[in-house]
Amino acid sequence: MADIAAYRVALITSSFAPHIGGVEEHVAQVARELTASGHVVEVWTVDRGVVPEHPFLAADGAEIAVRYLPTPLPARSLSAMVGFAWRWPSAWRAWRRAHRRLRPDVLHVHCFGPNGIYAEALHRQHRTPLIVTSHGETMGDDNGVYARSALLRARLRRAITSACAVTAPSRYVLNDLRSEYGLHTGIVVPNGVDLDVQSAQVPKTGDYFFAVGRLGHPKGFDLLIDAFARLGDEAARLIIGGDGPERGALQRQAEAAGVAERVSFTGRLSADQVDGYMRGARAVVVPSRSEAFGIVALEAWRAGAPLVMTSRGGAAEFVTDGEDGVLVDPTDVDALSEALAQVGNDPKLADRLRANGPARVRDFTWPAVVAQYLRLYDQLPTEPSR
Structure with a gap:
């Protein structure tokens, strides 16, 4: 050459x-x-x-x-x-x-x-x-x-x-x-992942779960809305960042499930806005039906946010269940809902995820x-x- x-x-x-x-x-x-x-x-x-x-x-x-x-x-x-x-x-x-x-x-x-x-x-x-x-x-x-x-x-x-x-x-x-x-x-x-991203100020929305990505069928946001509706936690909110062909259908799904007032769609977000939302989240959720890798997992680790991650795909190769993330099959909506509840109700688990994620992300630059x-x-x- x-x-x-x-x-x-x-x-x-x-x-x-x-x-x-x-x-x-x-x-x-x-x-x-x-x-x-x-x-x-x-x-x-x-x-x-x-x-x-x-x-x-x-x-x-x-x-x-x-x-x-x-x-x-x-x-x-x-x-x-x-x-x-x-x-x-x-x-x-x-x-x-x-x-x-x-x-x-x-x-x-x-x-x-x-x-x-x-x-x-x-x-x-x-x-x-x-x-x-x-x-x-x-x-x-x-x-x-x-x-x-x-x-x-x-x-x-x-x-x-x-x-x-x-x-x-x-x-x-x-x-x-x-x-x-x-x-x-x-x-x-x-x-x-870029470890030097600057975190943006984002609206204060109380206690919330956060997910972000292209709003298409493979990303499983419909599964997440169903799981969130089954959670039964009236104090919690769900914020979904990103845009895509299923946005309208997802909004209608939230209305039909009776959680529209607690589910927000932000549209497209910059990298610093994503980081800002992640830093304030109860957990970052990746509910994909299939995920080749999952850069969102690295972004959650960088932000020090607890991670609830799909087990369907490549994430199981680098996420350790219970240590730096909670792995779950999102097509089992009850299991996904239980994983959301687990992170919210187990402070020791949430603290462990918050501590281990930032340590792991340094391997992915x-x-x-x-x-x-x-x-x-x-x-x-x-x-x-x-």
Whole structure:
């Protein structure tokens, strides 16, 4: 490869700002850490028709290039095929132009979707080394894209075969790739969290549970509302941060359950607002039906908040039940309600969780994440790309 002290890295993500979520946060933090270490980084992401108002900046204020690239894909209907044939040549030119301008040493795909299909095509044409990082997209998508798209499943299998390395934040995700997509090996690179976030002042709302994330079916906020309604604690409130397609349905669910006056929806929150709400919470709750990792768990630890965490996914690999979190299957709504009551009624347990979380979170920093990625970059083939 090129000078190992200064890699040229294309972080190729399925989504980026102004959209908010786990993969967007992960890629942003990795881009900043790589840039701070002297590497040349660009973010290439799927063009969804919207761009942020402000440029994406490194820690020192320098702008990091973000390229919003078209990703048309073929479909079965005649009109869709005609549309693809019309759009594909210009889209492919845009991707090749991005490659020519950056001349990357590595194409690092995050969350394999249409972005991954185009990245893998660049890899085949230019022999640029490819790394695939899955963020659980094969299991936790709101729209079940992988279940519906034979093309996406086939191209992920091909990319896994082509890639120099495949990573995921948990063994849970790697096991899915092994059983469904032909992965033979794989490396766990966990998520990180910014330990230096500033906590914002948030409204005083009494005694409350707090949950935050994209309001979609996989995140299980409907399960949490049911569990909260069964709690029978009239003094407690539930605050749900974030936005998404199920917000209206969740609000109607709270009304039907008779707890609408005690359930609040804040909409999107900044990182410092999330920290502010967590620091005042009786517990932070992650009720996901499936969770590849769970950055919210790290945020709760950072804030010193007791954590009630889904056992369905990768969290069981790093959360120790009863020590730094309470693990529960949220699809068992009675068990989830009991876990909420347990944290609220057992001061010794709550104090232990508050003490152990901040100690554990120091193991999950973005510099540590990037150090693992750099070790992979160091092992990539030295053959120059065309």
